[in-house]
Amino acid sequence: NAGVTQTPKFQVLKTGQSMTLQCAQDMNHNSMYWYRQDPGMGLRLIYYSASEGTTDKGEVPNGYNVSRLNKREFSLRLESAAPSQTSVYFCASSEIGRTWDEQFFGPGTRLTVL
Amino acid sequence: DAKTTQPNSMESNEEEPVHLPCNHSTISGTDYIHWYRQLPSQGPEYVIHGLTSNVNNRMASLAIAEDRKSSTLILHRATLRDAAVYYCIPRRAGSYQLTFGKGTKLSVIP
Numbered sequence: 001n002a003g004v005t006q007t008p009k010f011q012v013l014k015t016g017q018s019m020t021l022q023c024a025q026d027m028n029h030n031s032m033y034w035y036r037q038d039p040g041m042g043l044r045l046i047y048y049s050a051s052e053g054t055t056d057k058g059e060v061p062n063g064y065n066v067s068r069l070n071k072r073e074f075s076l077r078l079e080s081a082a083p084s085q086t087s088v089y090f091c092a093s094s095e096i097g098r099t100w101d102e103q104f105f106g107p108g109t110r111l112t113v114l
Numbered sequence: 115d116a117k118t119t120q121p122n123s124m125e126s127n128e129e130e131p132v133h134l135p136c137n138h139s140t141i142s143g144t145d146y147i148h149w150y151r152q153l154p155s156q157g158p159e160y161v162i163h164g165l166t167s168n169v170n171n172r173m174a175s176l177a178i179a180e181d182r183k184s185s186t187l188i189l190h191r192a193t194l195r196d197a198a199v200y201y202c203i204p205r206r207a208g209s210y211q212l213t214f215g216k217g218t219k220l221s222v223i224p
Contacts (some may be wrong), residue, residue: 042217099205
């Protein structure tokens with residue numbers, strides 16, 4: 001099992017450009033998540049998908065959109081990138097999203113916006 | 115979400131036990147206490163979680179105070195691979211979110 005995979009690993013954008021971060025999991029999990037981690041800080045939840053066909057805002061959703069393409073895939077889109085979105089982005093998944101669930105994280109995408 | 119207080123950093127000698135403390139005095143009765151760790155340049159990984167009783171797994175032990183206002187993650191024999199940032203996360207019942215603080219950076223000395 002590959003677990004949670006993310007593409008790309010690194011990306012540099014200019015202010016105003018758009019891009020989509022891809023995430024896929026092969027564990028048949030129902031819930032998926034997007035977090036961002038700024039330097040020296042903990043992770044913050046951007047959006048999550050409790051189950052296929054649903055998405056909800058997390059703590060810091062402004063400037064982002066998400067799509068739960070199917071049970072395996074959950075993408076994050078930046079429509080007009082800003083320097084404040086320079087961060088490391090982590091995708092995660094969990095079996096059913098309950099309070100006692102373990103979340104499995106991908107390796108991250110390092111995004112720089114100039 | 116309950117606020118947490120963890121030391122910014124700790125050091126341990128290799129092959130010695132490590133006790134990582136966390137204070138979560140505002141925790142509510144139904145919050146689970148999760149611990150994750152993040153190795154350098156990697157995504158976080160789950161370590162352990164508990165509600166009221168002490169818990170053991172292959173990675174660590176979790177000791178939860180009787181009043182649940184604090185907990186301690188115990189690594190029985192630290193290895194170089196255990197050098198990471200450790201996050202204590204009270205998880206509110208019904209919440210999908212893990213709220214990460216700044217955690218404790220553990221250094222392991224050979």
